Amino acid sequence: MHPVYLDHAATTPMRSEVQEAMAPFLSETFGNPSSLHRWGRKASAALERARDLAAGALEADPGEILFTRGGTESDNLGVLGRCRAISQDGTVPTLAISSVEHHAVFDTARGAESRGELRLVTLPVHTDGTVDLAPLETALRNGPTVVSVMWVNNETGMVLPIPEIGRLVEEHEGTLHTDAVQAVGKIPVSAQLPGISLLTATGHKIYGPRGTGLLFVRDATEIAPLLYGGGQERALRPGTEDVAGAVGFATALRLAVDEQADEAIGLSVLRDAFEGRVLAEITDVRINVGGATRSPSISSLGIGGVDGQLLLNALDMEGIATSGGSACASGSTAGSHVIRALFGSADTMATVRFSLGRHTTESDLVQAAAVLAQVVGRLRAMEKAS
Template sequence: MLYLDNAATTPVRPEVLEAMMPYLTRWFGNASSHHTVGEAAAGALADARTRVARVLGMRAGDIIFTSGGTEANNLAIKGISIAARAARGAAHLVTTPIEHESILESAAYLQRLHGFEIAHIDVDGLGRVAASDIAAALRQDTALVTLGYANNEVGTVQEVAAISALARERGVPVHIDAVQAAGWLPLDAGALGVDAVSLAGHKLGAPKGTGVLAVRGRIPLEPLLHGGGQERGKRSGTEDVAGAVGFATALELAEAERAESSARVAALRDRFIAQVLHDVPSALLTGDPVHRLPGTASFTFAGTSGEAVLLELERRGVVSSSGSACAAGSDEPSHVLLAMGIAPDLAQTAVRFTLPRTLREPLDAVAQAVAASVVAVQSGG
């Protein structure tokens, strides 16, 4: 079985398990406890925080450990926006319609319960938003610009640095969801010009349930969880020390390998895309053909059902997906593809292949399986 759904989740790396194990066994203490076992845990937590900050080009005090990307996005969007409203009456949020559900639903919450006005800036047919369109939407009462660094369904990469530069001129903070970008794209927050970054460990070879929100200390942030005041009062609750160590280890490994693995996988991805487009007449590549994640290849196959193609592929030993795992079970066409101008019927034929960073061999056999699967579905057998 070949697993090509790495945007949904990845296996935990052996190095990560090894790094975590002492804090699940011998040094299992609560990092808030003032004794030897607790202090060992606190030291490991502080070290993990510093290691994550180093990759992001931020300060250790900017790092908040969370349960994953969804919590990080919720904390960033709700926390920064609510604090901005309290401080200066800001009640306007700028985003795009192709974002992960955790961004769109957080924005909807602010609109529904806090009276925020949400500006959803249109994207083009490749899934790109123009920096000038973002800038044109900014207002005096804009609390935040929030968008994905790279889209989780089609892999399109946004012009984050250009967007951030224009927002900075207006004094508006920028938050990026870098969950899919981590390990593939540069993450230095200074170079990107962003004020907050969300990450999830399970996309990098760390366990599910680990994540980070990095937010610059000068940005006011209203906590969503209240209690013992952990994470500098921004996210109360007993910290998952082992998870933080695992996250830091996975992030460091992915960053160290990023340049080589991104170039290698992108070349194999391009070969796979070319073969599918050649062998499957109905295939249409979705997303930007150039500005896309190295490990993402997404298509529509007219005259099929995406779910039916997935079943045929799995019969042939290939596991992939029809889009975001967070929307699994939905019968609705992808909101990302619809926002890109793809017709609903065609959007429901979508299939996404997301490749592992360890990929070293061409995917010629997978491309052949795709062609056979599409033919089988189109012929009804």
């Protein structure tokens, strides 16, 4: 047996094309884009070419793309930046988020609420992928409202109804931010969908460099900066730009979008076959959000009769790299707020997320299913004997 990496929703290896695109900006073309001499001008030109490339991939205008240091920063800048822009005249905005948001939005929203910066509304999400929009309609009717709903959930792969939400937000002149980190390269994504004013993406989920991200800010959408000290990125994200990172990210983004349709077909076939094997070999297993539209790359399973952390550790010892959900919880073993929101606090099933990538093979998944069955059987026997 060989080690199998099935945690691509956490991070991905950098593509050779991306490394090649970045290489000149890690050596001879090293100038600061803000400098006026030839080294600076070359760096600035490369940065703007990267902006053009990223904008084209998302069907946006180059002037609507802000480069950041990652998805978490983009989420914070989009959500807090928009709320603070609204509050500059003393208005207290409402922020509506789904119950399954990434911590970058979920924790940011709760922190801002605790400081009195906004009123927080949480929109229930159901296992079939539907979102309870009644609280959102009420909020939109009652005053300035910012809405942040992710496009694809990072823990379960559930696709949320962004087109429907976008139309509702646009109708009521609200602001919609969507975290598209797990959507880009997996499903069709366009910044031109009605209602979308702000959109987050990052590089390391699509075979690009870590520490790179962007925030799409629709023209005429006002946001306030979170950081100060420079005029870079329209003075909304000050600090010397990472030219190599931006070039690598834009290259990865263009490739991911161009290859998305073909990749999705292959990944869906592999994922479905894997889940079929698991269901045939293991009892008391649930495909989390199996009735929803899902990302082709994520299989989230609920498994009864085992401890989640022991399960992940045992799989790792057998050479299978998976996770229990978000990799951004810094190794936390606390229960997932996403699973609680979907299945209730009394749910006792262990959650394990298998996330496939462009190099995942059928052989990898046959091995993973067999190892999972062996590990679950062993852990259940140990639990029964204790």
